Amino acid sequence: MATQHTDPLTLEVVELIGTVVARYYEEYDHAAAEHSLTGAQARVLGLLSIEPMPMRRIARKLKCEPSNVTGIVDRLESRGLAERQPDPGDRRVKLAAATETGRETARRLREGLTFAREPLADLSVAERTVLRDLLRRMLGDDAAE
Numbered sequence: 001m002a003t004q005h006t007d008p009l010t011l012e013v014v015e016l017i018g019t020v021v022a023r024y025y026e027e028y029d030h031a032a033a034e035h036s037l038t039g040a041q042a043r044v045l046g047l048l049s050i051e052p053m054p055m056r057r058i059a060r061k062l063k064c065e066p067s068n069v070t071g072i073v074d075r076l077e078s079r080g081l082a083e084r085q086p087d088p089g090d091r092r093v094k095l096a097a098a099t100e101t102g103r104e105t106a107r108r109l110r111e112g113l114t115f116a117r118e119p120l121a122d123l124s125v126a127e128r129t130v131l132r133d134l135l136r137r138m139l140g141d142d143a144a145e
Helices: 008-034 039-050 055-062 066-078 100-111 117-121 125-144
Strands: 082-087 090-098
Touching (some): 066 082, 090 100
């Protein structure tokens, strides 16, 4: 039988992680609304502002169905924030990409997120590195996605 980790420290860490996640999503949704976006649209736009990617990869990163991503990209495209383009490596594949307006919107949205950035600024580079490495370790291979 597997040992359950219900010691007080583990329970406190789990509770703190849950609180951080809830606050992050609350602020993210609020910042997205200021740009007339849903939280999901803002997250997709944020990914696309980094690099163009196929719908399936977006779906894997967001842990959702590719059909949901298609609808989100359709709405971003109708607002001029995203576009579809052929993949230079495989022209049968379409990539979703942020337009210049989309990249600017994503940048302004990121600048509006203070919940995570401000407390992290109080940590040293070494502390942020340890935190990042611990979170990656907790996520296993998912962190590379």
